[in-house]
Amino acid sequence: YQDREDVWIINREYKPGKIKNKNELPKALLRKMILYSSNPDDIVCDFFLGSFSTAKVSICLGRRACGFELSKIAFDDFEEDSEEREIVRFYNDKIAELVEEEVHEIERVKRGDELPAGVLKRVIVYVATKRKLSEGDKMAGRHGNKGVISRILPEEDMPFLADGTAVDIVLNPLGVPSRMNVGQLLETHLGWTAEVLGFHAITPVFNGASEDEIVACLKEAGLPETGKTTVYDGYTGLPFDQKVTVGIIYMIKLNHLVDEKIHARSIGPYSLVTQQPLGGKAHFGGQRFGEMEVWALEAYGAAYTLQEMLTVKSDDVLGRSRMYEAIVKGHQKLTPGTPESFNVLVKELQGLCLDIKMVKAGSEQGFLESVEKLKGKKAKND
Template sequence: FLKRGTIEALLKEGKKLSKMALSDLDFGELDLSTIKVKNAAASEKARNIIDEARRRVERIRERTEEAIDRVFQADELSPGVVQLVKVYLAEKRKISVGDKMAGRHGNKGIIARVVPEEDLPMMPNGVPVDIVLNPLGVPSRMNVGQVLETHLGWAAAQLGFRAQTPVFHGATEHEIGALLKLGGALWAGRFLAPAVDVPDFDSTDVQSLVTSIGKVGDSFQPSKNGHPEGLGRSLDAYLGLRDKTASALIKALSAYVVSVARAVSSATTAPKLKEAGWPAASDISGKGAIKRGLDAAVVELMLKAGLKPGGKMRLRDGRTGQPFEADVTVGVIYMMKLSHLVDDKIHARSIGPYSLVTQQPLAGKAQFGGQRFGEMEVWALEAYGAAYTLQEMLTVKSDDVSGRSRTYEAIVKGENMPKPGVPESFNVLVKELQALGLSVTLGSNESDSIFGD
């Protein structure tokens, strides 16, 4: 080693280095580039470490100097401006009619109506839903995932777990169907018998059940008591699971169903349960090992609470209190508010700028333009027989230059509307045809020319 800035050796050649000797050195006084050891491999390794350390220090120094320069350099202001102050304001936008929203499956749409909470459809337990989606957003579109998300979200909300479903390795129908019935049983129990203790299922228990469901082969034939509206297999397919955690969950579920049935009916024995209108619950009441009948008992409990095993329920109209005619799928989904707010898009125009070439109104809110009246809109007016409205749309309200002025004069003077003239777009078409070398004329007969001699 040499001392920094000198040719004086700090350690004499041949001295053996030890941890004690190195701990006493002040590396700030050393010129590390002069280090030499007898072992060539060790010397090369030390040289590489020193070079890499220098490169890292240099990169940090460059980044630091750039940050310092950005702070101290003068602002590039326009001539005559001494100081510029920018104030940013945050504005809270409440959801309103016309705002755009979307789910995670391309199911986008706009808000059609915002109503008070008491007017929203209510579930059987009196809790209103948050949002109502049009069912026409499901058929004929390749986004059935939104339905499965609704079911799985409902089960996750009731059982208290978070679900992560990759695109091609997500939850199957059997898994969602089983969790749907499991969550539905807990929801029905909380609604019908809130005094009964709810089983404490955590995410580990649910994961064990899902793993066990995946191991059940498709060769299993559902029992006859499986509800036809259920999703996936009957719960009876999972009564003989080998996993202890999943088996304990199924056992706790069956005990909870019986406890709720007894609390609601005030029956203490199986025959009394059956007389009180709980035949499926009576079949599994008092039995240690259940071989079949769990699915029927769970479905029976859900139906008593107004919940179908397929994830649907009979909602009540919040305005009238009367139930709707059909069952409605209810669940938990993730909805996003998109940055397409109606307040930023609303626009109206009477007169404004026109295109220099076509003399038609410009397009877009930024140009204070008009609304496009396209081909299909023309068909609509034709279908309604609105001939004069259609004529105005295509002439005096668009690119009939002379007709615009004459129409304004007629309105001011209180006279009848004049006949429209030739739209400027026709003249543009004629000029384009003339540019192709075609002689196109317009007149009352073949000898007249609109362009003169």
């Protein structure tokens, strides 16, 4: 670079003791010092031109930048609080930071990874494997339309169009109305027209293709304006009763593979507070029986199965012991007790100064009598 040559000329010209007056330092030199003391990605502060940009931008504007050692310029005659000395001070501080970072990096490399006590050496081998798509893997589109693969069929069993083209993927239509992400339908139509007309559609989020524009593209491509067409059953070859929305969309496979998610447990660790099984494959936990699963068993009327799930298979400590004893002795009798989570709830309410007591069936009369006695004592005290 010509500018680099100018720098070396300046270095030879302004040697220690050569500057008689600080005003002799030209402004061009100071400007170049500021420009040349930065990395290409650093902000270049040009006080004279009043611009703040990176060195890469300066190069594009025809103002080249390169590395420059400020310590080689003499500043002996400058005042202590001058801008020139401030630049050199800033330069020296940056050099000290880099030296300190280098020392830390060398120490880290020499020290290596932290190993447990008693381990002298550890070898880590990373193996990359390619996995085919399998049932249970997770996929997602661009509109939050995520889901798992329920079935994988051969091409001849998939639904096909009138020209014999088999579809690649079948999505459940119930995933659209409740979530109201109808953008995936517009993407389906627009993708089909782009494939037929041979153009690449770029639609920003808040300024994308409108419905009228997509309908116009469907007309131009000679496709149905509704985006629906007749689809034939892959098993029987007969057309479906209703026309189906068909098109081209963007779908990707997510890094949630069923081979890494599958998990089973016989017995394992329990939580100390709730006495419920831990959760997650990493903790060898149990399967979560959530609210919707409870609804399913309630809908089927499976009362005993639901009771077993919520008690002896969960946090009923005494019921677990009795169930184990019954299984060992060959008895088929379920005697559930009180879940430990209920006891935790009672203790939390008692911590809020709410005295909660459980009244068993058949003992309501004695409980009411005790309440009346407490009311009588309170009235006497008042």
